[in-house]
Amino acid sequence: DQQVKQNSPSLSVQEGRISILNCDYTNSMFDYFLWYKKYPAEGPTFLISISSIKDKNEDGRFTVFLNKSAKHLSLHIVPSQPGDSAVYFCAASGIGTGGSEKLVFGKGTKLTVNP
């Protein structure tokens, strides 16, 4: 049973517009959430994270929002650039993963930013 779900396999947006990537989780014991970006033939690269004590974290063009009551988080990219085209993975950690800082990943969303 998937504990971290990314229900949109793909997303296409125009350059300069906002990209919104969504992620839902089922385990209320997760307390740390991360977004990774992955280009083909490379490993995942950490993008941004948020602790469960916050509801928003911002880093430049990237903002992550956390809604604990809905068990939902989203990644906003504004403005989107062609170089943002990649697969984005949502991941969760905490007591819900059994400790040892293990991560549970969603299946990923492939973002395409069109020039």
Place this chain on the structure above:
Amino acid sequence: NAGVTQTPKFRILKIGQSMTLQCTQDMNHNYMYWYRQDPGMGLKLIYYSVGAGITDKGEVPNGYNVSRSTTEDFPLRLELAAPSQTSVYFCASLGTGGNQPQHFGDGTRLSIL
């Protein structure tokens, strides 16, 4: 600073062969992990280690073995390769300190024919 280094990048094996995927990190991280990623799927944890001499199973450990004799190295062993083990394998490391991201290598693409 190389971070997490995985070798080889690509490998083709025949069914029943064995091999070791190498992973080394130069960040003095205590935690290390092995994941596999199948097409259209997220990363699934195979094995992990919280320090030298300590390893434990993840979500999908069958068919694999690991060892952690040093802080830097965390090799993954496939003893009897099976087609179901065709995948991309990623190694990751993490320092201590709470709420830190794992750092990933660039992966090993393994095909078993």
